[in-house]
Amino acid sequence: MNYFDQSLSSIHKQLVNKEISAKDLTQQTLDNIKSVDNDINAFITVDDEGALKKAADVDAKGIDADNLLSGMPIAIKDNMVTKGLTTTAASKILENFKPIYDATAVDKLNKLGTITVGKTNMDEFAMGGSTENSAFKITHNPWDTTKVPGGSSGGSAAAVAAGEVIAALGSDTGGSIRQPASFNGVVGMKPTYGRVSRWGLIAFGSSLDQIGPITRNVSDNATIMNAIAGHDEHDLTSSTKEVPDFTSTLNKGVKGMKIGIPTEFMAQGLDDDIKQTVLDTAETFKKLGATVEEVSLPHTKYGVAAYYIISSSEASSNLQRFDGIRYGRRAKDVKDLEDLYVKSRSEGFGDEVKRRIMLGTFSLSAGFYDAYFKKAAQVRTLMINDFTNVFKDYDLILAPTAPTPAYGIGEDVSDPMTMYMNDVLTLPVNLAGLPGMSIPAGFSKGLPVGVQLIGRPYDELTVYQAGSAFEQETNFAKQTPKMGGNN
Incomplete structure (x- = not known):
């Protein structure tokens, strides 16, 4: 199965017409992974046996002609629990953890007949x-195996970009779907906070995390959003708002839309090719009948500081549960209970996780709470107000997804501040709880470049509508990597 030339609808047609069975499709997907993944390392776990068994069950029931996801093999980021299938969050502390239930988003896809072929690699927690x-x-x-795929949903984005699977689920706390989507030349949607249930998503920052789809095109992305969105009684932060058909406006164009480009997102530090890509995208939207103007989000400059205080504080609280007692890694040769806690967590957590736990615990501690966490929460409110003011007059915001194209493996990983600043363009969307989607929009030195479309709360429809209009007018989404480089 050559996923580069396919979409959910084209594969579904083959399944309905019995040109291919779900089991054959799944086997071909597993073969894709085996042939490519030694170079890409997109998967932590591949579930050959379970996937083929589920595919056989789907074939026995028959493909649902009215359901594009029936019999479709997909990948799941390894921080969403999957019943009986190892879920690690890419951490040694959960190395052998097998959950007893499925995350709600995974469960919704399972009920529509999708087949989980494996769990994708990610940054730890x-x-x-x-x-x-x-x-x-x-x-x-x-696109170049010496470059990073972005993160934290890098495994999911790379698996789709490499043609290993047609679609994957990722999670986005500060850009973790959109930035890897940009680096890999695929489509990644971070929905409005509360649009998709977080039940079964291993928590990092509970007020920021959202599950979303990563696909090759906008239509496939909207189809998967239809499946996973909606209220969940297990998650009290999930919205009760009605879920529209996200595919219903894909062909309506952007004529009459007003789109704003924040001057703060186009400031110093932005790669010249990225800046030009955004300006070229703006011209395309103008050609299609939209009005594009500069707008201001003045508190953007405080976003990185506010985000890392809030997210780390929430992480320090959420990660208390990994104590070496109830589940996960347990240290051996311990003297007492305190020694068990210290050794289990010291051995189980990596350096970046420890760094953020320490930062978050400090920010929440007596004497520092008002100066750090409370102040960050106040800045967050100011940023929300900035977006609210812009959306009084504009339908969408257009912005770069990341300040640079994909950089070299090992280039920045030892410099936490540089790594944190790479999120400067995506994390405002999480702090404000808005929907944001990265779409392929250009290239820089043979590497893909994405732009993000940011919408009003719960207005994913308009984001998809504009993304589809741009995709139909250009051919960036049709480009595929020559594995390993020389693009």
């Missing part, structure tokens, strides 16, 4: 922007 912080392996960018 989703803390990182390059997938170099995994405890198990470093994922490589299919």
Whole structure:
């Protein structure tokens, strides 16, 4: 199965017409992974036996002609629990953890007949922007295997970009779907906070995390969003708002839309090729009938500081549960209970996770809470107000997804401040709880470049509509990597 030339609808047609069975499709997907993944390292776990068994069950019931996802093999980021299938969050502390239930997003896909072929690599507990912080392996960018795939959903994005699977789920706390989507030349959607249930997503920052789809095109992305969105009684932060058909406006164009480009997102530090890509994208939208103007989000400059205080504080609270007692790694040769805690966590957590736990614990501690966490929360409110003011007059915001194209493996991983600053363009969307989607929009030195479309709360429809219009007018989404480089 050559996923580079396919979409959910084209594969579905083959399944319905019995040109291929779900089991054959799954086997071909597993063969894709075997032939490519030694170079890419997109997967932590591949579930050959379970995937083929599920595919046989789907074939026995028959492909649902009205359901594009029936019999479709996909990949799941390894921080979403999957019943009976090892879920590690790319951490040694969960190295052999087998959950007893499925995350709600995974369960919804399973009920529609999708087949989970494996769990993708990521930065440990989703803390990182390059997938170099995994405890198990470093994922490589299919466009150039000396480059990072971005993170933390780098495994999911690389698996789709490399043609190993047609689609994958990722999670986005500060850009972890959109930035790897940009680096890999694929489509990645971070939905509005609350649009998709977080039940079964191993928490990093509970007020920031969102699950979303990564695909080769906008239509496939909207189809998967249809499947995973909606209220969940297990997750009280999930929205009760009605879920529209996200594919319903894909062909309506952008004529009459008003799109803003924040001056703060185009400032110093942005790669020249990235800046030009955004300006070229703006011209395309103008040609299609939209109005594009400069806007201001004045508190953007405080975003990185506010985000890392809030997310690390939430992480220090969420990661208390990994204590070596109830599940996960347990240290041996310990003297007492305190020694068990200290050794289990010291051995189980990587450096970046420890760094953020320490930063978060400090920010929440007596004497520092008001100066750090409370102040960051106030800045967050100011950033939300900035977006609210812009969206009074504009339908969408257009911005670069990342300040540079994919950089070299090992280039920045030892410099935490540089790594944190790489998130400067994506994390405002998480702090404000807005929907944001990265779409392929250009190239720089043979590497893909994405732009992000940011919408009003719960207005993924408009984001998909504009993304589809741009995709239909250009051919960036149709480009595929020559594995390993020389693109």
